[in-house]
Amino acid sequence: MTIQQPTELTHAAMLGLGVYRPERVVTNDEICEVLDSSDEWIQTRSGIKTRRFAGDGETLIGMSTAAAERALAAAGVAPAQVGCVIVATSTHPEHTPASAPQVATALGLDAAAAFDISAGCAGFCHALNLASSMVRSGAEQHVLVIGVEQLSRFMDPTDRGTAFIFADGAGAVVVGPADATGIGPTAWGSDGSQSHVITQTPSCLGGHSEVDPVVQMEGTAVFRWAPFAMAEVAHEALRLAGIGVDDLDAFIPHQANLRITQTLSRNIKLPESVAIATDVIDSGNTSAASVPLAMEAMLRQDEASVGDTALLIAFGAGLSYAGQVVTLPPLGQ
Numbered sequence: 458m459t460i461q462q463p464t465e466l467t468h469a470a471m472l473g474l475g476v477y478r479p480e481r482v483v484t485n486d487e488i489c490e491v492l493d494s495s496d497e498w499i500q501t502r503s504g505i506k507t508r509r510f511a512g513d514g515e516t517l518i519g520m521s522t523a524a525a526e527r528a529l530a531a532a533g534v535a536p537a538q539v540g541c542v543i544v545a546t547s548t549h550p551e552h553t554p555a556s557a558p559q560v561a562t563a564l565g566l567d568a569a570a571a572f573d574i575s576a577g578c579a580g581f582c583h584a585l586n587l588a589s590s591m592v593r594s595g596a597e598q599h600v601l602v603i604g605v606e607q608l609s610r611f612m613d614p615t616d617r618g619t620a621f622i623f624a625d626g627a628g629a630v631v632v633g634p635a636d637a638t639g640i641g642p643t644a645w646g647s648d649g650s651q652s653h654v655i656t657q658t659p660s661c662l663g664g665h666s667e668v669d670p671v672v673q674m675e676g677t678a679v680f681r682w683a684p685f686a687m688a689e690v691a692h693e694a695l696r697l698a699g700i701g702v703d704d705l706d707a708f709i710p711h712q713a714n715l716r717i718t719q720t721l722s723r724n725i726k727l728p729e730s731v732a733i734a735t736d737v738i739d740s741g742n743t744s745a746a747s748v749p750l751a752m753e754a755m756l757r758q759d760e761a762s763v764g765d766t767a768l769l770i771a772f773g774a775g776l777s778y779a780g781q782v783v784t785l786p787p788l789g790q
């Protein structure tokens with residue numbers, strides 16, 4: 458008995474990008490009404506000036522659905538053409554049921570495969586690799602990849618190590634077949650020996666607690682690791698794609714902290730011609746949503762163009778990391 462499977466490899470690319478940014482803009486001064494800190498300290502140490510927090514009625518499922526609808530419109534792909542929905546998040550309140558089936562239903566997808574992945578701030582780039590592999594292999598025609606977070610719900614507003622950093626939002630891309638490679642091979646990996654660096658306090662599953670778990674972070678440890686280890690990952694992603702730093706138009710790293718982005722960019726030895734994403738200044742660190750949000754900001758502000766070649770790198774809790782060279786997709790309104 459021969460088990461049948463598709464044998465023709467195709468190219469995969471991001472066909473459309475959409476985002477959802479919550480309405481409410483939160484300044485550093487507002488954060489400092491509760492946090493023992495200052496606007497000047499926050500800007501100097503992190504680059505962050507504002508971030509957005511979801512309000513009443515702005516849910517993780519709703520933000521994901523809105524971003525996905527815009528990505529589908531930008532791609533010119535009908536919901537019925539989508540065979541799989543992958544949601545990367547650390548802030549869906551339940552381990553079960555996952556958020557992705559609810560997003561698929563909200564989008565009107567009748568029977569799409571749908572599941573969540575947990576890879577911290579690196580989730581979007583992990584999901585992009587899964588989606589690209591599915592499309593390339595012929596297993597699926599179109600896959601929705603969504604990075605979404607509602608971190609404002611899972612933070613201690615008095616914690617000086619996290620309260621000014623994290624924020625909310627959603628970004629989505631449609632991955633589908635293309636004439637040329639639009640998503641390069643992924644350089645990815647993990648280091649579980651540093652699992653203690655970014656954690657959550659026990660949830661109701663572990664601790665029978667009535668309160669939401671909150672994120673905790675050894676910021677200095679992240680700072681010692683990311684700008685150096687991720688430079689190697691960047692070079693591996695470039696090597697796998699068969700291009701050099703001079704071939705890049707844009708660098709879109711996870712928006713952890715402006716100082717990490719600047720040190721990482723120096724360590725990669727990016728030429729001045731490469732535009733560097735700095736959405737963290739306006740949006741804070743939105744974890745799994747930060748790479749697609751930063752991609753959108755660059756396209757919207759004409760810092761990069763559709764069709765440009767960009768290097769994505771994401772890293773965070775796990776520790777987990779993933780990066781790939783991509784062609785920037787059209788943007789939905």
Ligand SMILES: CC(C)(COP(=O)(O)OP(=O)(O)OC[C@H]1O[C@@H](n2cnc3c(N)ncnc32)[C@H](O)[C@@H]1OP(=O)(O)O)[C@@H](O)C(=O)NCCC(=O)NCCS
Nearest residue numbers: 493494495498502578617618676677679680713714772773
């Ligand atoms: C969190 C972070 C901004 C802290 O900056 P830092 O330079 O490492 O600061 P430290 O914790 O060493 O503290 C330095 C000083 O600032 C003070 N400080 C710490 N947090 C503060 C805050 N929120 N406001 C004001 N002062 C603060 C400390 O008390 C310390 O004071 P001292 O020198 O008098 O002892 C920084 O470590 C960081 O950004 N790390 C990466 C975090 C990140 O991007 N995570 C994303 C994960 S994907």
